[in-house]
């Protein structure tokens with residue numbers, strides 16, 4: 001996020017696009033509700049009728065996968081009606097002319113045909129966004145989990161730059177992060193491209209500095225992205241160390257991955273639970289969960305916060321960092337960290353975004369509600385940074401990127417007449433290793449389902465709550481059909497959480513050309529009623545599972 005969560009309540013215009021905020025980020029949604037209650041205008045752009053759309057001034061219920069049409073048409077209006085912040089553009093950005101040229105081709109009338117949103121609404125939203133001083137954009141996976149996810153993000157960034165909505169409180173561009181500490185993991189260099197602190201591995205200067213600091217040599221080429229790696233498992237990748245991910249549940253087209261996992265020579269899983277991927281493991285290292293260890297987590301607003309051990313890890317479970325250090329030392333390294341604080345000090349020593357942060361300083365600054373420190377925080381005296389780009393754009397000049405609409409990799413056709421999208425719900429967490437072990441949550445949602453518009457269901461002879469089979473070009477799964485008007489006709493939606501009806505058996509693993517993020521949000525599917533006798537074993541009722549299911 002360029003801004004802080006606490007700034008959301010003071011925003012006057014909130015553009016929520018591709019984010020089911022009240023279910024996936026309920027705390028952030030609370031701040032948004034607060035802003036709306038104060039009189040702010042909210043616009044939600046989402047193919048589904050999500051709860052946030054009920055408090056929005058306008059719900060732009062676009063067809064999935066056509067955000068570039070919507071966003072370029074908004075840019076078209078802003079250019080056409082003289083709403084560009086020309087002074088900001090001239091002083092702080094580069095590449096605007098290419099965008100101005102490109103968006104000329106995206107009139108709101110043409111966008112209406114592609115997106116299903118009226119030209120009038122597109123004009124209204126564009127004007128409102130451009131002319132409101134404190135206007136923030138909030139987006140998540142509805143934007144990124146597409147083969148054109150990077151284009152979507154560029155199109156949003158173009159809107160931010162042309163209106164100068166940057167470097168100020170309550171405006172800016174705010175991707176809401178997913179997993180707990182996914183921000184911290186990225187900050188620490190758990191990506192194929194970056195060393196700690198977003199220093200590129202292929203930057204010769206940074207690379208040399210880290211070889212020196214770490215006393216070792218390592219490749220100066222970026223590694224493989226996740227989606228590319230998964231396609232190489234059992235092929236060029238013979239061994240796999242999986243830590244904190246249930247790959248055979250969460251990766252797209254997972255039956256292909258299962259073939260690769262079977263062909264792999266050696267698989268290690270380090271996880272807090274005996275998850276589905278453990279079926280393929282030669283070795284399982286039992287890890288501990290958040291409440292069983294010391295350390296720091298970094299949230300979406302770049303805030304590094306201390307977490308403290310509340311209980312001891314059960315049985316043979318150990319802290320992840322201890323397992324990793326033992327593994328390194330058993331492999332011939334000589335690592336001698338005694339605590340997570342020492343590990344963090346090494347990170348802070350070599351990456352100046354975090355140089356002013358240490359466990360000791362965090363322990364000394366516990367003043368509720370202001371705990372933790374937000375990076376960049378380059379020195380021990382630095383107060384941290386609540387919003388980015390205040391003293392000018394960090395990269396020097398904000399770079400416009402002209403983008404054109406590209407359709408999703410797969411769209412409904414004669415064989416597969418429906419558009420399937422997948423996502424999450426309030427009650428379960430991703431692979432649900434944790435939430436399906438909790439009786440209250442399991443009682444709320446104990447089995448998988450697919451939401452279908454009644455019209456599509458009736459056309460196929462499907463009654464509400466019938467068992468159905470969803471198939472795509474990758475495979476098929478059985479779930480219960482729910483009549484729903486949250487989805488548009490010809491669109492169906494299902495959660496990813498349930499191992500006995502894995503959405504990812506049927507999702508498309510086609511990736512974005514830049515990030516390789518898979519198109520979890522759009523693929524072509526067909527649904528038919530399942531007759532008695534065809535029901536797959538172990539499917540219903542959804543109940544507890546795993547080694548420690550309660551009696």
Ligand SMILES: Nc1nc2c(c(=O)[nH]1)N[C@H]1C(S)=C(S)[C@@H](COP(=O)(O)OP(=O)(O)OC[C@H]3O[C@@H](n4cnc5c(=O)[nH]c(N)nc54)[C@H](O)[C@@H]3O)O[C@H]1N2
Pocket residue numbers: 017018019020021023024025045046047048050063064065066067140141142143177178179421422423424425426427428429430431521
């Ligand atoms: N309760 C709960 N909270 C979670 C999680 C969880 O599993 N459970 N998971 C966490 C993680 S890892 C993440 S990454 C975040 C994800 O948070 P979100 O991205 O908010 O979650 P999704 O359910 O994937 O919802 C994406 C939204 O995008 C919309 N959408 C789909 N296709 C399109 C499209 O083409 N265009 C537009 N504009 N919108 C589209 C969907 O209808 C949906 O409302 O949630 C985090 N929070």
Ligand SMILES: Nc1nc2c(c(=O)[nH]1)N[C@H]1C(S)=C(S)[C@@H](COP(=O)(O)OP(=O)(O)OC[C@H]3O[C@@H](n4cnc5c(=O)[nH]c(N)nc54)[C@H](O)[C@@H]3O)O[C@H]1N2
Pocket residue numbers: 141145178179243244245246247249250251252270271272273275287288289290320422423424429430431432433434496503504507520
């Ligand atoms: N169809 C579809 N698929 C999707 C998505 C979608 O929208 N649609 N979203 C994608 C997204 S955004 C994400 S982030 C992924 C999430 O997919 P995963 O990362 O596979 O799912 P999680 O449930 O977050 O948990 C990962 C594992 O971490 C373990 N774990 C929890 N705490 C710890 C710990 O402290 N240490 C260790 N070692 N393990 C721990 C859990 O037990 C679990 O097995 O799913 C992706 N898959």
Ligand SMILES: [Mo]
Pocket residue numbers: 178179
């Ligand atoms: Mo995520």
